[in-house]
Amino acid sequence: MATDQNKFQAIISHCKEYGFIFQSSEIYDGLSAVYDYGQYGAELKKNIKDYWWKSMTQMHDNIVGIDAAIFMHPSTWKASGHVDSFSDPMIDNKDSKKRYRVDHLIEGFAATMNPEEGASLIKEMEQLEAAGDYKGLKDLIDRHKIKCSVSGTANWTDIRQFNLMFSTQLGSVAEEASEIYLRPETAQGIFVNFLNVQKTGRMKIPFGIAQIGKAFRNEIVARQFIFRMREFEQMEMQFFVRPGTEMEWYNYWKEERLKWHKSLGINPERLRFHNHTKLAHYANAALDIEYDFPIGFKELEGIHSRTDFDLKNHQELSGKKMQYFDPEINKNYIPYVVETSVGLDRTVMMILSEAYEEQDLSTEEKQDSRVVLKFPAKIAPIKLAVFPLTKKDGLPEIAKTIMDQGRPHFRCFYEEKDAIGKRYRRQDAIGTPFCVTVDHQTKEDNTVTIRYRDTMEQERIGIDQLIELVNRKIAE
Numbered sequence: 001m002a003t004d005q006n007k008f009q010a011i012i013s014h015c016k017e018y019g020f021i022f023q024s025s026e027i028y029d030g031l032s033a034v035y036d037y038g039q040y041g042a043e044l045k046k047n048i049k050d051y052w053w054k055s056m057t058q059m060h061d062n063i064v065g066i067d068a069a070i071f072m073h074p075s076t077w078k079a080s081g082h083v084d085s086f087s088d089p090m091i092d093n094k095d096s097k098k099r100y101r102v103d104h105l106i107e108g109f110a111a112t113m114n115p116e117e118g119a120s121l122i123k124e125m126e127q128l129e130a131a132g133d134y135k136g137l138k139d140l141i142d143r144h145k146i147k148c149s150v151s152g153t154a155n156w157t158d159i160r161q162f163n164l165m166f167s168t169q170l171g172s173v174a175e176e177a178s179e180i181y182l183r184p185e186t187a188q189g190i191f192v193n194f195l196n197v198q199k200t201g202r203m204k205i206p207f208g209i210a211q212i213g214k215a216f217r218n219e220i221v222a223r224q225f226i227f228r229m230r231e232f233e234q235m236e237m238q239f240f241v242r243p244g245t246e247m248e249w250y251n252y253w254k255e256e257r258l259k260w261h262k263s264l265g266i267n268p269e270r271l272r273f274h275n276h277t278k279l280a281h282y283a284n285a286a287l288d289i290e291y292d293f294p295i296g297f298k299e300l301e302g303i304h305s306r307t308d309f310d311l312k313n314h315q316e317l318s319g320k321k322m323q324y325f326d327p328e329i330n331k332n333y334i335p336y337v338v339e340t341s342v343g344l345d346r347t348v349m350m351i352l353s354e355a356y357e358e359q360d361l362s363t364e365e366k367q368d369s370r371v372v373l374k375f376p377a378k379i380a381p382i383k384l385a386v387f388p389l390t391k392k393d394g395l396p397e398i399a400k401t402i403m404d405q406g407r408p409h410f411r412c413f414y415e416e417k418d419a420i421g422k423r424y425r426r427q428d429a430i431g432t433p434f435c436v437t438v439d440h441q442t443k444e445d446n447t448v449t450i451r452y453r454d455t456m457e458q459e460r461i462g463i464d465q466l467i468e469l470v471n472r473k474i475a476e
């Protein structure tokens, strides 16, 4: 097996070669940390989105979905704390002009020390970070003579705060225009609509509001393919609960979300919880669900107990009540919130990492290999490929009637070019779970050969059973 870094590079190349993910604006040499989803990537991503949406809303009577705008009133980000504290300390090397996140720079250096010294350096860094002591952090970098990997020098600027929000102007004339932000998280669209949804939907606590949408962060160090992007998509759900019950729901949702990832066929050994010891300003408990990507265990989803922080601040800044009357205890209160927030692009990356396999199929007679994406059928971009064995003898016509039958149910793909073996390989490479071949026997008995992607086994089945079989496998 290739090393993990090699696997990571192989996945990136595969995504480009087979129409999953392209660098944005590639003809202009690309835009850093921005990516476009191609024809199969877009289908895969949409299927994951639909699966999440269904499992959150349709499967929970007390969770509804909304679709809020990306632009929000600027006060939103004041109330949420993003204007004042959504920033990372960064530092520039004066010789190479390379910019680093201070924690990444120190962590990278700590990894080269012996484990004990490394751990003590990290601890010291965390204390200084928590105290907001930038001078102390700079001293730490100077004391250890930490160098830039490009210039090899320790010639650093001072440490500065770098706000990660993108801003732009709303309105046409400069004097009239006001500065607004591209949302850095989807959650605030849910909070500001909390009462709209609660009242119009007559929702009773506990209940949830779910949303899928784009978020934007001007990440200082954006790399590692779609793991850290400047424009990305989040699938978030805010669950509103009675104060004092939040830990119960926090524990419930962390297990539910782990189950969801497993239901996508993810090997449980590659999933784990990571409890936060350093809590964000809004949280009284937080953890990450991490996945063992080819680049190591990293955050996939955050589960946060956000207290009443957001609603309380919106109430204060807007002057509008954000309270709920709880008829069971006959009391008004600002609900507490438990949030599940998963990156859609990181989920795509997890699915690709899990599905990608290079297989050596060589026999004594001949060398052979294939790349296969073993997606669960329910999220595969194409579910069924239909091949006539030859272009003549009426076989394409029969194949096209199968396409007509399948198309209303799921995404199908028709191909008549090249040998069947080659056509199978191309479908393996985009993760199509089922291929059927129409041959001369089909004309006699209305049966086709169905070939299964993972086992490569083939069997003959009646055309009249085909759609039902594929539908059954998708529903599994």
Ligand SMILES: Nc1ncnc2c1ncn2[C@@H]1O[C@H](COP(=O)(O)OP(=O)(O)OP(=O)(O)O)[C@@H](O)[C@H]1O
Pocket: 185, 217, 219, 226, 227, 228, 229, 230, 232, 233, 234, 299, 300, 301, 302, 341, 342, 343, 344, 345, 346
């Ligand atoms: N720059 C990004 N690119 C892609 N996905 C992201 C990015 N930032 C956050 N996400 C996704 O959104 C989810 C929730 O956002 P959250 O604010 O909790 O992330 P975070 O803790 O800031 O992430 P990280 O520590 O990796 O920067 C993350 O778990 C991740 O899956």
